Amino acid sequence: MSGCTPGAGRKAGLVVAIGVDIIKTSRFEKLLRTKTTSFAERLSKRILHHTHELPKFNEMDAGRQVQFMAGSWAAKEALFKTLHQEEQDVFNFNEWYRYNNSSGKPFISNDKYDYNNEEFHLSISHDDSLVIATVLRQKLYSLDSKGL
Template sequence: MILGIGCDLLKVSRIERIVRRQGLNGKTLDRFATRILHPVEREQFVALRRSDDIAGTVRLLSGSWCCKEAVFKSLDPGRQAKFRFNRWYKSNDEYGRPTICGDDVNNTDRFLVSVSHDGDMIMSTVLRQGIQQ
């Protein structure tokens, strides 16, 4: 059963401006990353920062933000009120398909995710399904 659908469209250059303005080692960027990244993603962020990979950092932050905005929009108002970006993360299954994981995922929910990139834009659509136990 479909419980919710959410989508988000993000201009990647918005995130890139933040990264370039703050620098990879800036405190503001670190606070931003801590606020939106799950510990699983945070490890990737630290590795990208250590290797001075601005493009990779921008990709990680923009992809994470876009997917989580779509997840948020797929949730019921009660769960939206408790939503924290850093409790969720996008992963990929054994076939490379994006999936949503995290500390606040109910075992009765299944999230189908589609992510598209085109130039300076990234778009994410999330379909939340109820799973019968």
């Protein structure tokens, strides 16, 4: 952490859970291309966040939509594997969304998830017809003079 003032705003993370999911994009290609337009719209609304993901999805060409939908599904499946059953029962897929911080690092979040000092790191890879997503759920602790 060169360039940081010692003890100023530094944090450490404790791993709470890890989730992983892998999916073939062909599953979503069939759903998005061979079903009716209204089916594809209903599916996208069930999976994608209405503000953060759905507008981007609607602006994409058909090929990119398949990749995006498969990636969102895999990321959210991986995320749900990090949640306790009670937490899974409270949230829907479309309440979670992927985003990148200012450095481009991917995360997954939910505006209604109010557990303090937790974050969900996301790693997602596409290779031909496969998408794999890994989510690391961690609890953050301050490393200032009062913290660890």
